[in-house]
Amino acid sequence: MSPIDRIQGYADELTAIRRDLHAHPELGFEEVRTSGIVAEQLEAFGVAVHRGIGKTGVVGVLEGRPGKRRIGLRADMDALPITEETNLPYRSTNSGKMHACGHDGHTTMLLGAARYLAETRDFDGTAVFVFQPAEEGLGGARAMIADGLFEKFPVDEIFAIHNQPNGPHGRLMVRPGPAMAAADFFDIRITGRGAHAAQPHESVDPIVVATAIAQAMQSIVSRNADPLKSAVVSITQIHAGAAYNVIPQGAHIAGTARTFDPALRQLVGQRIREIAEGIAAAHGARVEVEIRDVFTVLDNSPEQAAAAAEIAAEILGADNVDSDCTPRMGSEDFADMLRIVPGAYAWLGATPGPGLHNAGFDFDDSLLPLGAAFLARVVQRRSTV
Structure with missing residues (x-):
């Protein structure tokens, strides 16, 4: 069974997790509840959990079949200081705080990938799941790196994904070289x-x-x-x-x-x-x-960017991949991780709606199984290189 088919089977559970995180947003370095949920979920999957990396960061380590390769996947967890202006049943319950960038969705996608890999163990080597705090300009990546992230949990390469609310829905966008300012x-x-x-x-x-x-x-x-x-x-x-x-x-x-x-x-x-x-x-x-x-310039390694596009074509279809998208003036502190380890950062198009950092934004839950399947397949494919 392919990752997308298996993960679709528990998509409703992923949606419930995502909406719970959305209702309880926490700002950078305050993600105590969020990181607690992440750790509990990983432990339930049978993933070895390490807490307190970069203050509120969490790292999960999962062994597959014997192999030397170590593949990292990263998601951000923090919310923004924005007052939510939606009438969603799961809207923010924390005044003046909101998941207006979709980090609740990114965290959930990585949990979905971790569950799939833990249940199947259909990969070689080691998968390292990095749940990062404080991406929104507070230096969460640098805090994890300073706390020995890559010394304690070395990886050969690392990947991350971000939702793109202006679509096209289900289209993955990546580019080699400088991708974000x-x-x-x-x-x-x-x-x-x-x-x-x-x-x-x-x-x-x-x-x-x-x-x-x-x-x-x-x-x-x-x-x-x-x-x-x-x-x-x-x-x-x-x-x-x-x-x-x-x-x-x-x-x-x-x-x-x-x-x-x-x-x-x-x-x-x-x-x-x-x-x-x-x-x-x-x-x-x-x-x-x-x-x-x-933030430094986010610079995707050519090999890993090409691999991300190839894997996305397998999961989403070749017509749903843009392997040379336009660079973006937005910034992302995953760039600091890419200065140490080769890797790639991609965007996944959502159903068009309010943009990032907008008080009316909501993550498109239909992306959860797509993003989780992509991340899981990255580990499967790149662990055998």
């Missing part, structure tokens, strides 16, 4: 001089400074970046003030910059600093700029 997070803290709103001449208005900086930063991509190289600069937060009649003392701007090219990444950071410092000085304000390297 590097990301920096920035914080710009402006200190001016507060005053009564009726006496603005006595102030150094940090809101005026913040808006001038925000406007000027839009010129970085249009006027500083090579138009043939991709870059995104997005301001996602502006905080200032708490009253109608008070010019505040300070303001805070935050956001992200995305690039593929190292030189362009450096240029974007330099221009953020120059613009913020120059405009602040022109207004008589002070400014502090912090730029943090959060």
Whole structure:
């Protein structure tokens, strides 16, 4: 029996797990309940479980037939600080927290693959299941790596999958080489001089400074970046003030910059600093700029990317595979694992609906057996290379 047929037989159980995780989302490094469920499920399958890797991470190890190859599969577990705006019966019960990126589905797909492999033992060598915390910009992959992930649980290669809510449904997309952008997070803290709103001449208005900086930063991509190289600069937060009649003392701007090219990444950071410092000085304000390297470029190994496409064609059909998809400006900290171990990261198209990081998003449960079967077949095929 093929993986997809067998896993379809317990698809309803996978859906129940996924919806339970959706109803109880936990932010990065807080995935205590989630990791507990993962560990309990793995133990019930007969998988050796190791907890507390990278704080709340879980690693499962399963032995198949005698063999030297060790294949890693990874899923992320954390939710986002978003208030859910759906009327689903299993909507979030944790205020201000939501699985708006589908990590509940990724975790469940990997559990489905682990169950199949544990029940059949139809593979050579060792399967290593990595359930990672804190993917959403908090450094969960780096935490697991620093905690000795690949020293304690060495693998020859590693694979991961992410849902793609704009479809096409059931289509797997992968590409060799750079596939997702590097990301920096920035914080710009402006200190001016507060005053009564009726006496603005006595102030150094940090809101005026913040808006001038925000406007000027839009010129970085249009006027500083090579138009043939991709870059995104997005301001996602502006905080200032708490009253109608008070010019505040300070303001805070935050956001992200995305690039593929190292030189362009450096240029974007330099221009953020120059613009913020120059405009602040022109207004008589002070400014502090912090730029943090959060994600590196996700670089798929050519051999593993080709293997992922070939395996997907077997599971999903050749017409449902795009083996050279367009690179994405989104970022993913699986990139840090791929810097140490060769592997590949792919996307699986869902029934089109609200996008990732949207308050109306919900994971497409019909992907659970498809993704689980793909991951299980990766272990079967790559363990005999």
